[in-house]
Each structure stands twice: as C-alpha cells, then as structure tokens.
Amino acid sequence: MAEVEDYFSRLEDGTIALRLYGDWSAGRIPVSLWEVEEQLTVAQVSRLVFETTELQSWDSGLLTFLLKLKSLCARLDIEFHEDNLPPGARRLLAMAADRPARSQQAGRKPPPLLERVADRAISAWRTAMEMLAFLGEATVAFARLLSGRARFRMVDLWEIMRECGAGALPIVSLISLLVGMIFAFVGAVQLSMFGAEIYVASLVGISIVRVMGAIMTGIIMAGRTGAAFAARIGTMQVNEEIDALSTLGISPIEFLVLPRIIALTLMMPLLCLYADLMGILGGLLVGVTMLDLNVMEYLEMTKNTVRLKDFWVGLFHSAVFGVLVALSGCLRGIQCGRSASAVGDAATSAVVTSIVNIIVATAVITVICNILGI
Numbered sequence: 001m002a003e004v005e006d007y008f009s010r011l012e013d014g015t016i017a018l019r020l021y022g023d024w025s026a027g028r029i030p031v032s033l034w035e036v037e038e039q040l041t042v043a044q045v046s047r048l049v050f051e052t053t054e055l056q057s058w059d060s061g062l063l064t065f066l067l068k069l070k071s072l073c074a075r076l077d078i079e080f081h082e083d084n085l086p087p088g089a090r091r092l093l094a095m096a097a098d099r100p101a102r103s104q105q106a107g108r109k110p111p112p113l114l115e116r117v118a119d120r121a122i123s124a125w126r127t128a129m130e131m132l133a134f135l136g137e138a139t140v141a142f143a144r145l146l147s148g149r150a151r152f153r154m155v156d157l158w159e160i161m162r163e164c165g166a167g168a169l170p171i172v173s174l175i176s177l178l179v180g181m182i183f184a185f186v187g188a189v190q191l192s193m194f195g196a197e198i199y200v201a202s203l204v205g206i207s208i209v210r211v212m213g214a215i216m217t218g219i220i221m222a223g224r225t226g227a228a229f230a231a232r233i234g235t236m237q238v239n240e241e242i243d244a245l246s247t248l249g250i251s252p253i254e255f256l257v258l259p260r261i262i263a264l265t266l267m268m269p270l271l272c273l274y275a276d277l278m279g280i281l282g283g284l285l286v287g288v289t290m291l292d293l294n295v296m297e298y299l300e301m302t303k304n305t306v307r308l309k310d311f312w313v314g315l316f317h318s319a320v321f322g323v324l325v326a327l328s329g330c331l332r333g334i335q336c337g338r339s340a341s342a343v344g345d346a347a348t349s350a351v352v353t354s355i356v357n358i359i360v361a362t363a364v365i366t367v368i369c370n371i372l373g374i
Contacts, residue, residue, distance in 0.1 A: 007031050008039050014046040021054030026061030033068050040076060047079040052086060063092050134331050137253045138261065145262075150254045160263040164225050168271060171220055176275040179216055180204055180282025188291055197291040201301035204283030210310045211317065213275040215362060217268065218321030222354035226329035229260055230350035233333025234343040242334070252334070261326040268322030269315045276314065309374055313365075320361050328353040 007030065009017045016039065022030070040048070048069075066082075066089065073080040082090055110116075144150040187203040233256055236242050242252045280302060287293040332350040336342050 009051075011049075014044050015049060016040065016045050016047070017049050017051050019051045019054070020058075020062075021051075022056055024055065024058040024062040024065070026059055026064075029061055029065050033065070033072065036069060037072055037076075040072070040078060045076075045078055047081065048073055049081045050084045052084050055086065058086065058089065063089060063096075066093060067096060130335060131331065134253075134334065135327070137251075138257060138327065138330075141251065141254045141258045142261075144254065145258060150258055151250060152255050152259050157259040157263055160259055161267055163228075164221070164264050165267040165270060168221065168224060168267075169274065171224065172217060172271055172275050173278050175216055175220055176208075176213065176278035177282040179212060180208055180279035180284075181286050182282075183207055183212070183279075184283035184286035185290070188286065192291070197287070198293065198297065198301055200283065200287050200291065200293075201298045202305040205280060205302040205306040206310065208279035208283070209276045209306050209314050211314065211362065211366070213279050214272045214314045214317035214321060215358065216279075217271050217275045217318060218325060218358045219355060221264065221268065221271070221322070222325050222328070222358065223351050225264060226325040226350045226354040227347040229326065229329030230332040230336070230346045231343055233257075233330060234336030234346040237333065237336045238338055238340070238343060257326075257330040257334075260330055261323060264326040265319055265322040268318040268325075272314055272318035273311075276311075313369060313374060317362065317365060320365065321358050324357040324361060325354045328357060 007019050009019065011017055018031075018036070024030075039045075066085070070080050070093070082093060085093075111119075141150060183204045184200050187200045188197060191197055191199055191203075233242070236256070242256070245252050245255055284295065284298050287298045288295055329350040332346040332353065336346040
C-alpha cells in the first residue's frame, strides 16, 4: 500500500501538489484530512495544486474530501487551485460554493427594521406597477377585440367556456343548495320564536338572489377556475411557451388572457342564475320539511318578495366577479417564476387575490346601490 508521502510532492515557491491517482471513491479515499493537514503545516505552504493525470475513477467521496480540504485551506490561508481537477468535480465545487451553508444562514442576523420596511415597500410598488401594466395590456387587447384585430383561437374560447360553465355546474349546485339550506335553517330558528316562519322564504330569496348567490359562485370559481388559469399560464411560463409566443410576434395577453376573461365574464351570470335557483330550492327543502310550509305558499312568498332589480344586481355582481377572477388568475400566471414551486405559489396567490377582490367589489357595489336607492 502506498505511503502518505507518495501522494504529495513539494514544488517551488511554497507550492505542494496532491497527487490523485487510482480510485478515489466513497470509502476508498487513501488520504485522510488530518494527514493532509499535517503535510500542509510541516513546512511553509502557500499554495495547493492537484495532479490528476493518473486518476482512474471518483464519485461523491472525492467531492466531499475536496470540500473539506477547501475549507481547511481557507482556515490555513493557503491558496486552493482546482484547475487540474476533473471538469465534473470543478462544476460540483462551484455549485456547492454558490449555495451558502445552512449554518451560516441560521446564524445570520435579521436585517434592520427600516431595511425590511423599505424592501416591502419596493416590492409592493413593483407589484402595483406590474398590475397596472397588465391591466393596460388587457385593455388594449380588449380594444383590439372590438376592432376585430385580436389574435386568438375561437376553439380555445369555446373550450374555456365549456370548462367554466358546464364543468362547474356540479360544485355550484352542491354549494348553492347547502348555502340555501343553511340560510333557511338559521332564519327558521329565529323566526319561529315569533311565529313568522313564512318569512324564511323572503330571507332566503333576497339574500341568495341579490348577493350571496353571486358571492358563492365567485368564490367557487376563484378556487376552481382562477387557480386553474394561474397554474396553466404559470406552467407555460416555466416551459418558456410564453416567450415563444412573443418571439413569434403573438401577444400572450391576446392569445391566452383575453379568451379567459371573455369566457368567465360570459359564464358567471349564467352560473349565478343557476346558483340562485339552487339556493331557493335549498331553502324550500328546509321550509317544507322542518317548518311544515306548503310548497306553493313558499314559492308565492318568494315571488312577492324578490324583485326584478334584485336579479339584475346579482347578475351585475357576478359579471364583475368574473372579470376579477379571470384577471387575478391570469395575472398571477404571467407573474409566475421559472420553477415548479412557483406554479403552486401562483395558484395560491390567484385564489387569495380573487377572494379579496370579490369581497372589496361587493362592498363597493353595495355602497353604490345604497346611494342609488337600488
């Protein structure tokens, strides 16, 4: 077996060469780190180089040894020259050097408060500018649509309308029916104290038709369709398909975003009408089974209470929610990063943004309706 000294050769100017020959695989490293340290500290050594002409095979064991040796040279103030190492080993060492050690990250002090506030402010400003730019591009694309110059495939529009419309009917049916039943049950508990159970029909009808039907449909579509928009466009961003569209001279906003906004804006009022019907049906089930109300009596009370303008207010809510959900989903998809985790983050952010926009829009529309006396 070779002696330790056989792996070292001293050169001029305080340089020592470490010979790597034979097999340097895991479990077969012939030289230990403390033996290398002993050779480096015996004489005045300022530089460490490698001779790898006779190196036959190596794996992660050599890489681990080199990482520890590099740290040792940094501690002893010795230059570590890796020029003669195999190209693969050099690349792996460079990758390891680019990633900071976890211990250093854990021991790093948090930045000052003002620096964190400034970073958040800059990030918020950039996000606002990106949103304004996206809205501007979407507006320009819609103007090109009105002039007949928008470029997108009609088959994509019909497919998205099918997914947003008929594909969402089962979940809209279930949620709307349960919400109507919950409203009727809660109202029945209170109204039964005064013998006014018949007004459960009025409570369910007004709440579902005017606001809650549109809100529940909007939230369902935010979690179902808005997240899907963000995930699909984000995946295209990861695969550089959006860059390919731009290279071909096709606007991604017109080709990807515009059909989704049109489809969801058209489908949301229809889904809202269907949700209103299912919500009233849920209230009817509770009224007939729990309150012993007559079916015709319940429907007559609903017809006398719910006005036509309540339907129009609900439909206007749903149309606005459709635009907001589509814009939020497509925006987060366009802003998606270039990794798989970024796609998940984009989908999550799309749902959160859509729900927040729905709540804010509901408050604004409610105040406006109150001012107008609608």
